[in-house]
Amino acid sequence: MVDVGTTLEMVQASQAGMSAVGAGLAVGLTGVGTGLAEMGIGAAAVGATAENRDMFGLALLFTVIPETIVIFGLVVALLLLF
Amino acid sequence: MLRPERMRRLLIAAPKSEIDTIIRELYRHNVYHIEDFVPESTSGDGLSIGHPLSGASDAASALIKIRAIENACGIDPENVEVRTRLPASKVRAMIRTDLPSIVEEVEGLVASRSRLETRQKEHEQRAKEFEPFAAAPLDLELYRGYTRFTVFTGHIAHDVTIDVPHEKYFSDRVDGNMIVAVVPNEHREQVERMLLDAGFQAIPVPEETGAPADRLKAHNDEIQKINGELATINGKIASICARHTDFLVACDELLTADVERAEAPLRFATTEETFITEGWVPGDRADRIQEALKRATNDRIYIEELEVDDDTSVPVEYQNPSFATPSQLLMDLYGRPRYSELDPTLLLAIVFPIFFGMILGDVGYGAVLLALSLGLRKVLKSEGGRALLKVLSISSISSIIFGVLYSEAFGFALPWEPLFFSRHLNIGGAATGHGPQVVELMIIAIWIGILHITLGRLIGTRNARSLYHGKHATKAMISNLGWLGFMWGLLLLIWAFFPIPMMPDLTGLPVVAMGFNLAAVTGVVLLVAGIIGIAQENPLEVVELPTIISHVLSYARLTAVGLSSVAIAMVVNYISIGMMIEPQLEAITPVGVILIIVGILVFLLGHVLNTALGLLGGGLHSIRLHYVEFFTKFYKGGGKKYNPFGMKLKFTEE
Numbered sequence: 001m002v003d004v005g006t007t008l009e010m011v012q013a014s015q016a017g018m019s020a021v022g023a024g025l026a027v028g029l030t031g032v033g034t035g036l037a038e039m040g041i042g043a044a045a046v047g048a049t050a051e052n053r054d055m056f057g058l059a060l061l062f063t064v065i066p067e068t069i070v071i072f073g074l075v076v077a078l079l080l081l082f
Numbered sequence: 083m084l085r086p087e088r089m090r091r092l093l094i095a096a097p098k099s100e101i102d103t104i105i106r107e108l109y110r111h112n113v114y115h116i117e118d119f120v121p122e123s124t125s126g127d128g129l130s131i132g133h134p135l136s137g138a139s140d141a142a143s144a145l146i147k148i149r150a151i152e153n154a155c156g157i158d159p160e161n162v163e164v165r166t167r168l169p170a171s172k173v174r175a176m177i178r179t180d181l182p183s184i185v186e187e188v189e190g191l192v193a194s195r196s197r198l199e200t201r202q203k204e205h206e207q208r209a210k211e212f213e214p215f216a217a218a219p220l221d222l223e224l225y226r227g228y229t230r231f232t233v234f235t236g237h238i239a240h241d242v243t244i245d246v247p248h249e250k251y252f253s254d255r256v257d258g259n260m261i262v263a264v265v266p267n268e269h270r271e272q273v274e275r276m277l278l279d280a281g282f283q284a285i286p287v288p289e290e291t292g293a294p295a296d297r298l299k300a301h302n303d304e305i306q307k308i309n310g311e312l313a314t315i316n317g318k319i320a321s322i323c324a325r326h327t328d329f330l331v332a333c334d335e336l337l338t339a340d341v342e343r344a345e346a347p348l349r350f351a352t353t354e355e356t357f358i359t360e361g362w363v364p365g366d367r368a369d370r371i372q373e374a375l376k377r378a379t380n381d382r383i384y385i386e387e388l389e390v391d392d393d394t395s396v397p398v399e400y401q402n403p404s405f406a407t408p409s410q411l412l413m414d415l416y417g418r419p420r421y422s423e424l425d426p427t428l429l430l431a432i433v434f435p436i437f438f439g440m441i442l443g444d445v446g447y448g449a450v451l452l453a454l455s456l457g458l459r460k461v462l463k464s465e466g467g468r469a470l471l472k473v474l475s476i477s478s479i480s481s482i483i484f485g486v487l488y489s490e491a492f493g494f495a496l497p498w499e500p501l502f503f504s505r506h507l508n509i510g511g512a513a514t515g516h517g518p519q520v521v522e523l524m525i526i527a528i529w530i531g532i533l534h535i536t537l538g539r540l541i542g543t544r545n546a547r548s549l550y551h552g553k554h555a556t557k558a559m560i561s562n563l564g565w566l567g568f569m570w571g572l573l574l575l576i577w578a579f580f581p582i583p584m585m586p587d588l589t590g591l592p593v594v595a596m597g598f599n600l601a602a603v604t605g606v607v608l609l610v611a612g613i614i615g616i617a618q619e620n621p622l623e624v625v626e627l628p629t630i631i632s633h634v635l636s637y638a639r640l641t642a643v644g645l646s647s648v649a650i651a652m653v654v655n656y657i658s659i660g661m662m663i664e665p666q667l668e669a670i671t672p673v674g675v676i677l678i679i680v681g682i683l684v685f686l687l688g689h690v691l692n693t694a695l696g697l698l699g700g701g702l703h704s705i706r707l708h709y710v711e712f713f714t715k716f717y718k719g720g721g722k723k724y725n726p727f728g729m730k731l732k733f734t735e736e
Contacts, residue, residue: 026369041407049678050248055417057709057719058416058417060415061416061710064702064709064710065710067636067638067706070482071635071636071638071639071642072632072635073633074642074646075638075642076518078645079524080540081520082517082518
């Protein structure tokens with residue numbers, strides 16, 4: 001990979017770029033994961049709430065449980081960037 | 083505060099002759115929560131459900147009529163502003179004298195409105211049928227009455243050439259094109275096949291005479307005329323409604339009260355001569371209502387105070403300082419507290435705005451939301467809406483305060499350095515400063531998480547004592563302490579090996595054994611004790627141990643969601659001002675002016691979007707941290723709502 005003409009600055013710059021790509025992947029992929037997980041839960045939660053208004057609190061709770069995944073991704077991304 | 087209002091359970095028994103007086107008195111005081119009587123089929127104690135008082139059905143049918151008018155007028159008593167309070171006696175007199183004529187008038191108008199609407203629909207239908215025929219220059223008589231010819235009329239995908247003797251009109255000016263073809267009978271099948279190949283869809287010829295265009299116009303004129311009549315009728319209905327709104331809502335209220343009173347015996351247990359009812363009264367008002375009942379019935383009543391044995395059957399009424407009452411809405415959304423558990427409304431009322439402010443700490447957005455919440459008070463008049471707006475105004479004030487601390491307004495820096503930690507990202511060409519202090523902010527968020535969860539577990543320990551009895555209570559308490567031990571043990575262990583900024587650095591403590599220093603050993607002991615504490619209540623709960631980490635880390639969203647909102651704001655500013663407006667201002671050209679206008683639009687649109695996102699993000703994430711991370715540590719919920727028998731009169735007075 002490293003050509004003869006590569007300077008130290010270029011290596012550092014490409015490392016910074018790679019970590020930015022990593023941060024993007026971390027948020028993006030965890031976002032997809034959360035979305036997939038919330039898809040089924042959300043549909044069921046809306047159904048349950050339509051049947052019984054009192055379910056709302058519990059339904060919201062169930063729906064947002066997978067959100068933790070994307071928060072982890074965001075934490076990793078922020079740690080990578082800063 | 084922190085506990086629901088104390089309730090006392092009353093049993094009232096009296097002769098049936100007093101039932102009217104007692105119901106009236108209970109209703110007036112509006113404090114007695116009736117426990118519905120459920121007859122047991124097996125017990126032979128002779129108790130049965132009571133019968134409604136006389137006048138119940140009259141009041142109910144009058145109420146239905148009033149509700150129908152309110153419905154036709156679009157009046158919702160919840161949202162009607164109280165202008166005057168009519169005396170009940172006057173309303174009753176008016177129900178006898180004025181109401182029948184109003185009902186008749188409105189019913190007549192509504193009936194003629196629906197008649198007109200039906201006619202309008204019919205004409206619309208006919209007009210639609212004529213539309214395609216108006217494209218062909220033929221009178222309607224010419225389509226009918228042939229013995230030797232067949233007439234095809236219908237939609238078709240494209241024009242076709244017919245290679246038999248025929249007459250044909252084609253038009254592509256109507257939807258789906260229109261074709262009229264007249265062919266001799268002997269060629270019918272051949273032509274039909276040809277047409278079907280071109281996507282022919284037959285439409286019947288309307289049963290009328292004359293030129294289709296004229297008929298179409300006639301129907302459209304009729305529709306116009308009916309529209310005018312409908313507008314007149316709607317205007318009449320609206321004017322009647324406007325004139326009688328006060329009276330209608332007063333009637334609604336009065337009759338609702340009548341019906342509720344008349345149907346109260348359906349919730350009582352009765353014998354031949356007496357009736358019995360059980361119910362709940364807030365502790366401090368129990369004596370007053372007992373005295374009032376005795377006075378009203380000349381002591382022909384028996385009242386006994388029963389013991390409170392089962393906490394699930396007690397109705398729950400909040401008892402909070404006034405600034406926390408709007409947050410009760412957020413509690414009810416999750417579930418009302420049980421009678422014997424701690425009511426966290428006050429904690430929610432304090433912490434929720436702080437979280438909201440931490441996420442959306444921006445003077446500009448805070449001010450916009452504050453203005454919005456104050457402005458919407460004129461529109462949203464229902465109780466829930468009002469409460470929500472109050473929560474929003476408190477939260478937006480907190481957002482402004484945090485905005486001052488963060489030195490932010492619409493993503494721009496304010497003229498001072500951030501007093502708290504900086505969230506200014508390096509976006510755009512003019513970016514200066516050392517960038518956001520993400521790590522510090524994140525650790526602050528984690529600290530908040532640790533403390534919030536610790537508080538939750540401590541409350542859980544306390545709740546365990548009042549929710550459970552005997553051995554189970556002790557076990558639940560130890561389990562809660564076990565969770566605390568596990569969390570803090572883990573923290574000690576981490577601190578003993580890794581120095582983390584803004585957290586205690588315990589790496590330098592003297593080593594005790596196997597490379598473990600004092601903190602690490604204490605951590606391990608706490609950790610193991612914690613696991614044992616959790617497992618002794620329910621071994622399955624050990625599977626849940628990793629949630630400690632995910633729940634604490636979940637508080638990182640306080641920083642993360644906020645930073646994303648800052649990033650959007652700064653990007654919007656950079657695109658609109660840095661890239662579009664500023665370069666054009668240097669030398670103004672006609673194209674530049676357009677670009678500047680577009681830039682302003684981008685700026686406005688971007689910030690409107692970000693305000694909405696900030697409201698959603700700030701609100702949902704703050705409430706979620708409470709519901710998922712905080713409440714799961716101690717909160718059961720599911721208390722019955724305290725619903726006193728009676729009504730707060732809004733539009734009438736006794």
